[in-house]
Amino acid sequence: MSTDTDKKSPEKQMKRPKKIDDLKIDARELLTDEEMGLTDEHGIPRNLEEVKQTLQEKVGLDTSFDLVFREMEFATKKTAFFYANGFAKDTVLTDIITRLSYLQRDQIVPDTLTDFMEKYVAHIQVQKIDEFEKAVHFMLIGATVLFIEGEESALGIDAKMYPVRSIEEPDLERVVRGARDGFVETLLTNVTLIRRRIRDPKLKLELMTVGIRSRTDVCIGYIGDIADPKLVESLRDKVGKVKIDGIPLGDKQLEEAIIGKGWNPYPTVRYSERPDVVAAHLLEGHVIIFADTSPSVMILPTTFFHLVQHVEEYRQTPIVGSYLRWVRFIGIFASLFLLPLWFLMVSNPELKPPGLDFLGPQKTGELPLLIQFLLVEIGVDLMRLAAVHTPSPLTVAMGLVAAILVGDIAVKTGLFINEVIMYMAFAAVGMFATPSYELGLANRLVRLLLLVLVAVFKIPGLVIGITAWIIYLSINRTYNTPYMWPFLPFNFKAFMAILVRRPVLSQTTRPSITNAIDKSRQPAE
Incomplete structure (x- = not known):
């Protein structure tokens, strides 16, 4: 100029x-x-x-x-x-x-x-x-x-004062023991929470602006001598090329602008509202992205197994943390496959293993089982949406109405059968046990698809559906990162770290998925 x-x-x-x-x-x-x-x-x-x-x-x-x-x-x-x-x-x-x-x-x-x-x-x-x-x-x-x-x-x-709420524990990532602070809608407060936990001079926080009209501040954070420079440069380039009038919804609109995943229901970034979780990922070599006015932070690169971990597993001893992780895995897989498997065995009694003859409805309802499942799925979603929009003093009353008036009366009138309600409750609990809210919603869509395939094609439908699901996740990549790593491609050491929560001092190297410059987590003095 x-x-x-x-x-x-x-x-x-x-x-x-x-x-x-x-x-x-x-x-x-x-x-x-x-x-x-x-x-x-x-x-x-x-x-x-x-x-x-x-x-x-x-x-x-x-x-x-x-x-x-x-x-x-x-x-x-x-x-x-x-x-x-x-x-x-x-x-x-x-x-x-x-x-x-x-x-x-x-x-x-x-x-x-x-x-x-x-x-x-x-x-x-x-x-x-x-x-x-x-x-x-x-x-x-x-x-x-x-x-x-x-x-x-x-x-x-620069004498400004933003309207800001107090720092409190995030609702989606609560822990029994641990820090109670969480991100807020002010960018400067959020990066300060990270600085408090990582006092490394190599921690870099680059500020950019996105949106011709909103001019939203976006911050890319990484540790200079750990994070992959190619990943940092790629993110910096993509954020800089975003052409849009504004991102008033913050991180979610920014994610769609820089990732461009289209109609893929599965999340390709991990969101977290906990500073300790974000700091831990920075030390592993990940890159994080803040968006002003958003209380959550994007973590890249992200795999499927990043989305099923929870900070509570690291707040307990390794054996207890491993147990909690396995319980969580069981809940997630139950939310995906329990209903389709039960529906398959009920529709084909000859498939029941010995000792499981009790499975199946004692009486049929007025509607086909598939229609009952679909209606219950929609009903659970309606109750979830109602709980979000219901004022806090009325949530208990809303729950009683949903559980007693809707559920109990629907069973007594023959609209639904008891088993459908019970197995749907198991699946719903498994979905709510999924640490990533976005992953839980994506798994719900897959469960609905598997139910329809089982109803139409029986055993081949279930086998083809699960196989297509695994292949679809395996071919997905986020920033040249395999989505199903370390399962596909298989990495034994990393896969065991997923199955078992190891002690802190046994984690001597950073995950290879981040392609970190400094791969050692215990550098020599």
Whole structure:
């Protein structure tokens, strides 16, 4: 971008004095009318009236009630503070104004802007702004811009205060023992929670902006001497190429923009709202992505088995953690295959193993079993949605209505049979035991598909459905990472680490899936 000096003719440059000897002379008297306007197409006007008029045109000053253009005079120098009222940290700005009000004229001339910045604006984050668009953006992110009459630049004072809720434990990742802090909707708070846990100078947090209108801050985090540089560069490139008007929904819209998985129901990134989980993945060589206004963080690369692990397994002893992991695995597989297997054996009694003759309904309902399963699946989803949208004081009453009035009466009237309700309850518990909410919903769709295949094709339908499911997951890749690793391609050491929660000191190397630069987790001193 060309500077102001490049665009001015030599004659105009000679008109401007390089030094003001007589401090009693106002600098504005030494400037032409043209010089007191816009310095160039993108520069900052020298005249405050021009600044105000431009702000009225560009950002709706005097139309938007929360935008404030506070004009003040310090040492006979006209200035204006421009800020959004809801973001301004009034105590800091009041202290700055108080300090400036004691200035004398000989303290701020001839170089007013530099003196303000280096001596008198008492704040830890102050920067010089040369472009008008940058000044507007600086205000829109919550900071305050100080315009000075006769200056081609402005000062950006980062004295902002975002509306933020208190840090509390995430609902989806609760633990019996462990940290109770979780991410919030403010980016700076979230990266600070990571800095608190990883005090490594190699921890890099790169800030980018996505969205032409929303201008959402996006942060890519990684440890410089661990993370794969190719993965970091690929993510940086993809985030930079996102062309969209805005991402008000934050991380989810950003995920779809950079991953582009289309109609794949399975999550290709892991979301976490726990700083300890994200810090652990950083130390393994993963890359994380924050999006401002989102309380969850994306972790890359991600495999299927990352989505079935929970922090509670690492808060207990290795043997207890392994037991909890196996219980969780059983619940996840039950949510997928229990209903189709029971439906297959009920539809084909000759397939029942010896000793399991009791399986099957004692009486049939008014509707076919497949229709009952589909209706119950939809009913469970309706109850889940109702629980989300029901006010907290009424959730207990809603549960009683759903369980007693709907479930019990539906069985008594013959609409459903007891076994359908019972097995559906097992499957629902398994789905809620899945650590990843997105994975649980994807598994529900697979279960519905398997039920339909069993109803139509019997045994071949179940075999073909499970085989197609495994193949589909195996051919999926996220950033050149096999989705079913370490099962496919098989890695015995890594697969055993999935099945059994090993002690901390036995984890001597980082997972090969991250392609870490420093592969050792116990470096020699």
